[in-house]
Amino acid sequence: MADLTPTPDRPGLHVSKPSPTAPATGSAVCHCGAAATATGDSQVKALVEGYTANHGAAHDRMGW
DSSP states (O other), X not given: OOOOOOOSSSOEEEEEOSSXXXXXXXXXXXXXXXXXXXXXXXXXHHHXXXXXXXXXXXXXXXXX
C-alpha cells in the first residue's frame, strides 16, 4: 500500500480509522505551508473541517 501521508511536495488531507473502536488519526498539509495532525475522533473531525474551510480547495475559491 502506498504512503498516503501528505507532505509539502504532496499536500492534502489523510484520515485513518483502522477499526470502529480505534481512535481516528489525521494529518493535513496545505500548499501554503500550513500543517497539522490530530488524534481522536472529535479532534480529527475538527482538523477535517478546518482544512476544508481554510486550506486545500478553499484557497482556489479565494483566488490564492
